[in-house]
Amino acid sequence: MKEQPLILVTNDDGIFAPGIRTLVEEMKPFGRVLVVAPDKPQSAMGHAITIHSFLRLQSVHLMDGVEAWSCTGTPVDCVKLAIYKLLGGNKPDLLVSGVNHGANISINVLYSGTMSAAVEGAMENIPSIGFSLMDHSIEADFSQVRPVIRSVVGNVLNDGLTPGSCLNVNVPKANGEPLKGLRVCRQAKANWEDEFETRLDPGNKEYYWLRGEFRSEDQGEDTDVWAVDHHYVSIVPTQFDMTAHHAIAHLNTWDHALG
């Protein structure tokens, strides 16, 4: 651990969201902080990057003593611009993303811009953590997230992470009870039962709003869903190797010649 680590902070709710302010405040004692975050909400942008258009950066004042830039792109664009434009190809010592306004448990890791930024950090070999509070409200109470951030960041800076992985940290919504602690988990098997609400515009043309209900029937007590349901903070080590290694043997039973 260097004396003064460089910490890159991003999110997907936009640079002026309360969640990122909480995260920046907690990072300042740990090192030099560089913030590059979207100029507008970019939730559910997944691992999208901007290739058909250009990007811009705008210097903004977020808080004293912190260099901060708003970016016209996605969370993953922010990570790329931070490293390859602002830092000239040098990597920060730590990347933290969030604190997201809303849960990123289970399969939501795939949709989440917050977590995709952390996964991009892992791809760049940077120790990376995504933090989410399971409360969508813009006025959510982030106070119980603060000790979680300090604990997890302290551990990562001292101890590092397994190469190829980052962390997906979800903090339950405040309910008056103290959090029970951190719990290392696997991503629960779950799904979205989606629905589209159909409306008619003033010209009588249909349009559709996505609505979904998150369903987990995974009974495992080693999952992130179980952990947050029991008022633990869930920590899922998350990797960018998406290979289904266990499926390779079956596919090798196929005829591999081409007719």
Next chain:
Amino acid sequence: MKEQPLILVTNDDGIFAPGIRTLVEEMKPFGRVLVVAPDKPQSAMGHAITIHSFLRLQSVHLMDGVEAWSCTGTPVDCVKLAIYKLLGGNKPDLLVSGVNHGANISINVLYSGTMSAAVEGAMENIPSIGFSLMDHSIEADFSQVRPVIRSVVGNVLNDGLTPGSCLNVNVPKANGEPLKGLRVCRQAKANWEDEFETRLDPGNKEYYWLRGEFRSEDQGEDTDVWAVDHHYVSIVPTQFDMTAHHAIAHLNTWDHALG
């Protein structure tokens, strides 16, 4: 296998790209085909979905005997609209995405809209396959992809896929030599060395274009990069469980109490 399977076709290059036309033509003998694809290019949109705006569908004529809709959203939006709007919650028997104009090997699976649509299919428990041709040209020659599609789709319809996984199929660019066959692989460890080209707009304000160079130093002969470099078709079984299971033990050595 039902007499007449229902096959959902999507892509990320847009509904009028030559690649999806190739795929639809090859699917017609296998069953009833439903096409729902973006109305404009959506490359590198990853697993993004549209939650801050609404979606529209427009019926289009792609070819005779095929129901086709263009969608204002991302590739994953197309999958959700197909299932939850057009099919009333019923699942197709097969989902195919592509044929992408360009490679989706290695870590590009995370950025790819083509593959994210297939991953969404796997999340819906639908046997799903993403096809990519390693040739970005809009006039690319898709003829050598056709026997690959027939072989892989035939196997999947007859034999199924391991639950929780889909297939990432990459076909090398035509070079005059016949393809050597199919090769089941893991996703290569690789990275993008990115760069941003800085330009000045007419008002002298900077803007940035992402340019990157794909680098793989993974020497394994079991990777997708090795396979396509040696003129094999790579098939990587791809899963949506992003848990780094091997990293859990290390994280359990941390103190899990919160101060």
